[in-house]
Amino acid sequence: MGFDLDPLATELAGHVLNPREGSVGGFNGTAGAGGCGCN
Amino acid sequence: MGAIRLVVPALLIAAAASAQTATKAEYPPGPKENPDRFSAKAAFYFQKDLGGNELLNEDAMIVETLVVLKKKITQNNTATVRAMGSIISSASYDSARSRAILVSGATTTINNPGSGGLGLGWSYSPRDWSIGVRGTIGFESAYRTRGLGLDVSRTFNEQNTTLSLMLQGYHDSVRMIRFDGTTLEEEKRNTLSAEAGWTQILSPRMLANLTLNFTEQFGFLATSYGFVRVTPGQGSPFAYEYDRFEIAPSQRHRGSATLRVKRALDAETSVEGSYRFYADSWGVLGNTANVIFTRYLFDRVMSISPGYRFYVQTPAWFYGRRAKEDALFATSDPDLGRFFGHMVSLNFRFPNVRFLWLADYDIGVNFYHRTDGIEMLWLTVGFDLAYWPK
Numbered sequence: 001m002g003f004d005l006d007p008l009a010t011e012l013a014g015h016v017l018n019p020r021e022g023s024v025g026g027f028n029g030t031a032g033a034g035g036c037g038c039n
Numbered sequence: 040m041g042a043i044r045l046v047v048p049a050l051l052i053a054a055a056a057s058a059q060t061a062t063k064a065e066y067p068p069g070p071k072e073n074p075d076r077f078s079a080k081a082a083f084y085f086q087k088d089l090g091g092n093e094l095l096n097e098d099a100m101i102v103e104t105l106v107v108l109k110k111k112i113t114q115n116n117t118a119t120v121r122a123m124g125s126i127i128s129s130a131s132y133d134s135a136r137s138r139a140i141l142v143s144g145a146t147t148t149i150n151n152p153g154s155g156g157l158g159l160g161w162s163y164s165p166r167d168w169s170i171g172v173r174g175t176i177g178f179e180s181a182y183r184t185r186g187l188g189l190d191v192s193r194t195f196n197e198q199n200t201t202l203s204l205m206l207q208g209y210h211d212s213v214r215m216i217r218f219d220g221t222t223l224e225e226e227k228r229n230t231l232s233a234e235a236g237w238t239q240i241l242s243p244r245m246l247a248n249l250t251l252n253f254t255e256q257f258g259f260l261a262t263s264y265g266f267v268r269v270t271p272g273q274g275s276p277f278a279y280e281y282d283r284f285e286i287a288p289s290q291r292h293r294g295s296a297t298l299r300v301k302r303a304l305d306a307e308t309s310v311e312g313s314y315r316f317y318a319d320s321w322g323v324l325g326n327t328a329n330v331i332f333t334r335y336l337f338d339r340v341m342s343i344s345p346g347y348r349f350y351v352q353t354p355a356w357f358y359g360r361r362a363k364e365d366a367l368f369a370t371s372d373p374d375l376g377r378f379f380g381h382m383v384s385l386n387f388r389f390p391n392v393r394f395l396w397l398a399d400y401d402i403g404v405n406f407y408h409r410t411d412g413i414e415m416l417w418l419t420v421g422f423d424l425a426y427w428p429k
Contacts, residue, residue, distance in 0.1 A: 003248065003301055005342065005388055006401050009419055012080045012105055020374045021325055021350060
């Protein structure tokens with residue numbers, strides 16, 4: 001048993017919310033501190 | 040598997056994947072442990088601004104794809120290549136462009152080609168250890184990033200305990216194209232992150248993880264084309280409200296702690312709960328609670344995972360819909376404001392299906408409502424090849 005049945009789908013979903021709620025990242029999964037183009 | 044994914048760093052996934060090989064953890068089955076892997080995912084993301092801040096239009100649409108190739112080179116060495124690309128259609132870009140033309144008459148160089156990135160990683164896993172390094176590059180229209188990361192993890196206690204440590208650094212360049220068309224010299228943004236994880240199999244049916252993260256950022260941390268509306272004070276030369284650049288402090292200390300617990304109810308069913316606390320030096324406090332239920336159906340032909348996620352945050356101390364004229368720092372970015380968030384998700388996974396290829400296929404839908412007037416809907420589809428294509 002593991003936490004994520006689908007780690008990649010997990011990661012992709014994380015691109016949407018995480019950088020907007022205090023995590024480091026952007027829509028670009030490889031990005032750094034949030035070049036998030038959505039704002 | 041659902042919304043809990045939203046707080047899970049990559050290292051945790053790796054740690055959890057290691058943990059699931061432990062003899063004690065039996066039910067239900069977790070992710071496959073293919074040493075070689077070819078996966079592709081796509082996300083279709085729609086954001087609607089229902090008028091939380093009348094000065095901003097946060098409508099956006101994004102199509103993002105992510106492809107991962109993972110290949111075991113020798114017994115202990117694995118290489119990974121990741122590529123991603125996205126097309127972004129965002130009202131704020133368009134607004135910045137049109138405002139620049141309106142305000143200054145300048146022909147702004149803001150354009151919107153989307154974003155892309157490439158990552159290369161290598162991991163060495165002798166016995167109970169795993170050591171990985173990775174390098175990344177990425178771009179958005181006004182933004183470039185280069186990153187380096189190091190992961191170390193070790194399993195103990197017959198693989199029932201996994202401890203991990205991740206160090207990550209980014210060096211970013213931000214093109215200073217302002218909302219009014221002004222173009223200044225490029226600014227830098229640096230990010231250093233450290234993360235420690237502890238994954239513990241508590242019983243054959245129960246798994247827990249604690250992850251602590253600390254991130255330090257310095258440099259230009261605002262959005263280059265963001266603006267705030269200023270209310271003139273007494274004695275101001277301005278008679279009416281006017282706009283100026285968003286200005287953020289040049290440092291940000293950020294920390295978070297995440298606890299996840301997953302329990303199998305039977306051989307086909309699991310439930311997972313998590314809580315995350317976040318705080319930073321800008322005054323943002325975030326709390327996230329998450330629950331997700333997963334069940335295999337039809338003799339494991341598919342799994343279904345409904346989830347719910349709750350989020351609440353306090354605003355940054357310099358956030359406001361209007362800024363005072365003498366304010367040193369000011370932002371109207373709703374992501375730095377006060378809001379609650381409710382998200383529901385429903386994901387389906389079909390393992391070992393011969394459709395285009397013999398692969399695991401997945402499809403999911405997520406809806407997120409924020410009390411500040413922003414709503415998001417996104418769909419994900421993808422596959423993981425069970426084997427490398429011959």
